[in-house]
Amino acid sequence: MIFSSYSFLLFLAIVFSGYYILNLTGQSKFAKVWLVLSSFYFYAQGSLSFLPFFIFTVFYNYVIGTLLVREKSTIKRKLLFGLGLAENIALLGYFKYSDFFIENFNFVFKTNLDLLHLALPIGISFFTFQLIAYIVDCYRGETKEYSLINYLLFITFFPQLIVGPIIHHKDVVPQFENKNNLKFNKHNIMLGLFIFSLGCAKKVMIADPLTHFAQAYFNDVNSGGLFMALFSSLSYTFSYYFDLSGYADMAIGLGLFFNINLPQNFNSPYKSRNFRDYWRRWHMSLSKFLSDYVFRSVYKSGAGSVRFYGAVMTTFLVSGFWHGAGWRFVLWGGINGIFVCMVHFMTRKNWSLPTALAWFLTFVGIVGTRIIFVANSTHEAFFVMKKMVNITVYNGWAKSAILSELWHFTVDNVYVLSLLFLSMIIAFFFKNTKEITEKFDASYKFAFATGALIILSLFQMSNVADFLYFQF
Numbered sequence: 001m002i003f004s005s006y007s008f009l010l011f012l013a014i015v016f017s018g019y020y021i022l023n024l025t026g027q028s029k030f031a032k033v034w035l036v037l038s039s040f041y042f043y044a045q046g047s048l049s050f051l052p053f054f055i056f057t058v059f060y061n062y063v064i065g066t067l068l069v070r071e072k073s074t075i076k077r078k079l080l081f082g083l084g085l086a087e088n089i090a091l092l093g094y095f096k097y098s099d100f101f102i103e104n105f106n107f108v109f110k111t112n113l114d115l116l117h118l119a120l121p122i123g124i125s126f127f128t129f130q131l132i133a134y135i136v137d138c139y140r141g142e143t144k145e146y147s148l149i150n151y152l153l154f155i156t157f158f159p160q161l162i163v164g165p166i167i168h169h170k171d172v173v174p175q176f177e178n179k180n181n182l183k184f185n186k187h188n189i190m191l192g193l194f195i196f197s198l199g200c201a202k203k204v205m206i207a208d209p210l211t212h213f214a215q216a217y218f219n220d221v222n223s224g225g226l227f228m229a230l231f232s233s234l235s236y237t238f239s240y241y242f243d244l245s246g247y248a249d250m251a252i253g254l255g256l257f258f259n260i261n262l263p264q265n266f267n268s269p270y271k272s273r274n275f276r277d278y279w280r281r282w283h284m285s286l287s288k289f290l291s292d293y294v295f296r297s298v299y300k301s302g303a304g305s306v307r308f309y310g311a312v313m314t315t316f317l318v319s320g321f322w323h324g325a326g327w328r329f330v331l332w333g334g335i336n337g338i339f340v341c342m343v344h345f346m347t348r349k350n351w352s353l354p355t356a357l358a359w360f361l362t363f364v365g366i367v368g369t370r371i372i373f374v375a376n377s378t379h380e381a382f383f384v385m386k387k388m389v390n391i392t393v394y395n396g397w398a399k400s401a402i403l404s405e406l407w408h409f410t411v412d413n414v415y416v417l418s419l420l421f422l423s424m425i426i427a428f429f430f431k432n433t434k435e436i437t438e439k440f441d442a443s444y445k446f447a448f449a450t451g452a453l454i455i456l457s458l459f460q461m462s463n464v465a466d467f468l469y470f471q472f
Contacts, residue, residue: 001045003196003250004203005461006447009221011042015158016257023182031182034259039156043123046162050095050121056093058085058155060150061131068138068143077139082139084135092128095121100325105271115202123162125322127155129289134169143169150176159254163247167267172260181259190447191440192256199249200432202242204460206423210239211468213416214374221380221387227409229387231417237370238423241270243468244283249433263288270427273358275339275365276347290315305348312344313337328378334368 015038022031044051064084067089071077093101099115106113134154137143146169153176154169155161175181190375217224217232224232248265255262269281279287299311313334320333346352353361368385375381410417440446 001042003247003254004200004285011038012254014038014259019258020184021186024184028179028182029149032153032176036149036156039153039158039161042158043156046122047119048251050124051118053091053209054121054127057087057128057131058152060087061155062151065134065138065143065151066145068135069143081135081139084139085132088128088132088135092124095124097325103127124164126164127161129166129286129322130155130169133289133293137169146173147177154220157255157260159251159260160262163244163251164283165248165251165263166289167262167285168289171263175260184258185259186260187442188256190442191437192253193454194253194440194446194450195256195433196250196253196439197450197457198436199246199251199253200457201453202246203251204457206419206426207239207243207246207468208460208463209416209419210235210423211243213413214239218374218380221375221384222350226387226390227406229384231409231413231420233367233371233384233388235416235420236374237367238420238427240370240374240468241266241427242423245433252433266432267434268427268432270360270363270366272362273355274343274362275336276343278362278366279336279340286319290319294318311342312341316340323373323414328372328375328381331378332369332372335372335447339365346423 015035018034018038019031021436022028022034040051040055043054047054061084064080064087068077068080068084071080088288095118098118100112105111134143144383150173151169154167154173157167157172160167214232214236217228218236221229245266252262252264257390263285267281267284269278272278272281295311295315295424298314299308316337317330318333319336320329320331323329323332352358372378372381375384
């Protein structure tokens with residue numbers, strides 16, 4: 001069920017009404033149960049066949065986590081932790097990485113084992129990370145025993161269940177425990193509706209058209225020339241940003257409907273002047289998880305430069321493999337890791353580049369790594385890059401021919417290129433959602449903006465596409 005769809009808006013109206021009716025009649029426990037059951041129903045609309053596994057892993061991890069909090073024996077705690085970690089990794093590994101390992105096994109040992117072709121359960125990468133963080137913190141003694149209903153809300157809360165933001169139990173469970181958050185809060189509803197409208201507009205009015213344009217080319221990279229490769233790559237670069245940040249905005253807005261503050265996930269990442277800054281601004285909840293549970297598990301303060309750079313590379317290789325079951329995702333993660341290591345090295349040497357040059361090189365790197373991310377294979381990714389940078393193509397073209405080719409390409413794709421230009425202006429020069437909402441008030445200005453964005457989005461919902469991160 002897509003947030004930017006008519007069916008979801010009907011679902012939201014029913015869930016929202018039922019939740020507050022139960023709270024207003026003093027049935028707060030049933031209101032929470034209603035929200036959990038609604039979230040399970042929401043999940044079933046995207047991955048019905050996986051629902052039994054999802055229910056099992058949610059309850060299994062609660063039992064393991066609760067036993068870890070209560071258990072005092074070191075040996076038993078290690079055993080419980082191993083059982084919890086193994087279940088999460090096994091479930092994710094089976095559904096997401098089985099074919100990857102079979103393909104590589106066949107390649108190395110010259111066998112011919114059949115692939116499983118399993119459908120990827122929606123959201124499995126996201127909720128698995130949340131469950132792992134919960135189990136790790138229980139093992140470390142950094143959390144308390146939660147009630148079953150508040151734990152279930154933490155894992156299943158439908159606004160963030162499918163594509164994040166990845167939430168931490170310490171940030172969210174106390175909000176579900178707070179009785180004041182059960183009350184109807186008009187300001188939060190209005191703010192949530194405004195943020196939701198921003199995200200919805202990002203998704204249906206900008207991201208979807210750019211994605212359709214870029215996908216058409218990347219499905220057949222031999223079908224276009226220099227300009228098609230260049231503008232399709234740029235379109236994917238910006239469609240991913242507006243698609244995922246649009247989802248995050250909608251999730252944050254929906255959370256506020258229920259007085260739950262979800263973490264910000266994007267902070268104008270394309271304004272970054274280096275890759276370290278970029279990864280502090282892009283998919284911030286994922287970056288925080290990887291920093292807390294991967295990087296800090298490998299590197300301890302004072303361990304030395306070699307260990308530090310090794311931890312950075314390990315973190316980004318894990319990030320790449322988390323994103324997809326393929327060597328090009330590992331390559332994507334490795335390249336990002338190298339870029340971040342380069343920034344740290346330059347910082348330690350007190351080397352710096354002019355701001356404009358640093359930003360330009362960073363953005364070129366972002367586009368390049370995005371090509372690797374979206375291409376069907378590593379070979380096709382480098383084919384597209386070569387087509388974009390091969391200046392020998394100009395040798396056989398007169399200047400007038402180049403301009404003529406660009407003119408005809410622009411005329412044929414004027415709508416998409418206009419959207420691409422608009423997306424650049426917004427990403428590079430406008431305030432982001434967090435900055436815009438810092439001055440939110442219940443004025444006619446924000447009410448008009450909310451209404452206009454929702455109405456415009458409603459007209460586009462008949463051709464809505466899946467969120468790009470549904471595949472992860």
